Amino acid sequence: MPDLSIGLMSGTSLDGVDGVLADFDATPLRVLAHATAGFDPALRAELLALNTPGGHDELHRAQLAANALVRVYAQVVHELLRQAGVAASQVRAIGAHGQTVRHRPQLFDGTGYTVQLNQPALLAELTGIDVVADFRTRDVAAGGQGAPLAPFFHRGMFGRPGRVVGVLNIGGISNLTVLRPDGSQIGFDCGPGNALLDAWTQRHTGRPYDDRGAWAAGGQVDAALLQDLLAESYFAAPPPKSTGRDLFHPDWLAARLAPHAGLAPQAVQATLAELTARCCADDVGRYQPGLPDLVVCGGGALNDHLLARLRALLPGTRVVSSAEAGLPPLQVEAAAFAWLARQCVQREPLALESTTGARGARVLGAVWPA
Numbered sequence: 237m238p239d240l241s242i243g244l245m246s247g248t249s250l251d252g253v254d255g256v257l258a259d260f261d262a263t264p265l266r267v268l269a270h271a272t273a274g275f276d277p278a279l280r281a282e283l284l285a286l287n288t289p290g291g292h293d294e295l296h297r298a299q300l301a302a303n304a305l306v307r308v309y310a311q312v313v314h315e316l317l318r319q320a321g322v323a324a325s326q327v328r329a330i331g332a333h334g335q336t337v338r339h340r341p342q343l344f345d346g347t348g349y350t351v352q353l354n355q356p357a358l359l360a361e362l363t364g365i366d367v368v369a370d371f372r373t374r375d376v377a378a379g380g381q382g383a384p385l386a387p388f389f390h391r392g393m394f395g396r397p398g399r400v401v402g403v404l405n406i407g408g409i410s411n412l413t414v415l416r417p418d419g420s421q422i423g424f425d426c427g428p429g430n431a432l433l434d435a436w437t438q439r440h441t442g443r444p445y446d447d448r449g450a451w452a453a454g455g456q457v458d459a460a461l462l463q464d465l466l467a468e469s470y471f472a473a474p475p476p477k478s479t480g481r482d483l484f485h486p487d488w489l490a491a492r493l494a495p496h497a498g499l500a501p502q503a504v505q506a507t508l509a510e511l512t513a514r515c516c517a518d519d520v521g522r523y524q525p526g527l528p529d530l531v532v533c534g535g536g537a538l539n540d541h542l543l544a545r546l547r548a549l550l551p552g553t554r555v556v557s558s559a560e561a562g563l564p565p566l567q568v569e570a571a572a573f574a575w576l577a578r579q580c581v582q583r584e585p586l587a588l589e590s591t592t593g594a595r596g597a598r599v600l601g602a603v604w605p606a
């Protein structure tokens with residue numbers, strides 16, 4: 237008997253939406269369809285602008301952007317149903333992540349907030365399927381970081397009995413999961429993934445990203461700049477921790493680039509790629525030295541240069557794309573939100589403590605019935 241859910245992820249790289257329709261009757265799951273939709277430039281620019289405090293009439297603009305986002309979500313849902321030849325009534329739930337525009341999980345009074353723009357009511361209207369959304373706020377309310385949440389899915393998807401397995405997602409931000417044989421895990425954000433690389437590439441080449449990392453690979457890493465970038469206190473802070481564009485935005489880079497003004501753009505790109513590889517590899521060394529297997533997912537898994545640098549920095553670790561472990565890199569997070577939606581409708585609590593730092597197990601998400 238099929239057990240179908242849809243996951244929709246629009247992440248911090250702001251490149252658009254990844255959706256999967258998955259059957260959880262299979263173990264660990266079977267992807268029946270994968271569809272993507274890019275944001276049109278105006279929506280992307282508006283979402284990017286809403287990431288930065290201080291714009292005019294942000295509340296109004298945020299609601300309009302959420303409506304526009306959800307119309308893209310609905311297109312992706314209809315494309316998934318079409319590809320798989322499945323009716324809306326056969327799908328148990330859609331897990332719709334929303335678009336993170338602020339992430340401040342811990343403020344001075346102990347309880348912060350995280351904001352994912354979304355309009356689940358409209359998505360339920362447009363699709364006729366139960367929508368699960370707002371996955372992160374309960375975790376923050378329980379004292380957690382609200383992120384990362386994919387590690388709970390990583391265990392079922394990539395865990396291997398009796399083995400330690402690392403899973404590294406390189407999206408706009410990078411996050412590492414370590415699955416341990418005793419059933420415990422840690423998971424936290426390492427730092428920048430592609431966000432700074434994309435912004436630099438866009439600015440100097442006009443392209444949205446550095447395809448396969450070829451531009452970075454042809455540049456010379458600047459050791460002094462790398463040292464200044466790695467001095468960011470986030471990197472040395474212990475988990476649980478999470479971050480976002482709130483910290484790693486182009487102004488963060490501009491401030492650190494100022495003393496290195498003469499550097500060629502390609503050298504900066506090479507150094508930013510090294511920063512991404514180093515912050516992830518350093519975290520493996522800190523929290524799971526000698527890790528035997530590292531599964532890499534997210535768009536960064538398509539960056540050959542980043543993968544080569546990770547392999548060089550982690551000589552004892554077998555570094556593979558998640559495609560080799562059963563799920564292509566751009567499907568992993570969307571599949572995670574399909575799974576998280578299913579956990580929510582089944583009222584299954586997640587043991588959050590060792591990953592997000594929340595006080596205990598909680599059911600994450602809220603349901604907007606069809």
Ligand SMILES: Nc1ncnc2c1ncn2[C@@H]1O[C@H](COP(=O)(O)OP(=O)(O)OP(=O)(O)O)[C@@H](O)[C@H]1O
Pocket residue numbers: 245246247248249250251254405406407408409410429430434445446447448449533534535536538539540566569
């Ligand atoms: N062929 C490629 N070569 C190099 N980089 C690529 C390639 N394809 C995708 N990417 C990178 O992957 C990014 C998209 O990754 P992904 O969709 O995993 O991010 P996200 O889900 O938005 O982010 P997050 O995981 O932080 O929420 C692009 O912005 C780009 O930097």
Ligand SMILES: CC(=O)N[C@H]1[C@@H]2OC[C@@H](O2)[C@@H](O)[C@@H]1O[C@H](C)C(=O)O
Pocket residue numbers: 247248336339350382383384385386387405407408409410411425478479480569
């Ligand atoms: C607040 C937020 O949206 N965080 C994202 C972001 O993108 C990558 C990293 O930072 C991770 O912590 C998280 O997404 C994934 C899907 C997660 O929750 O596991």
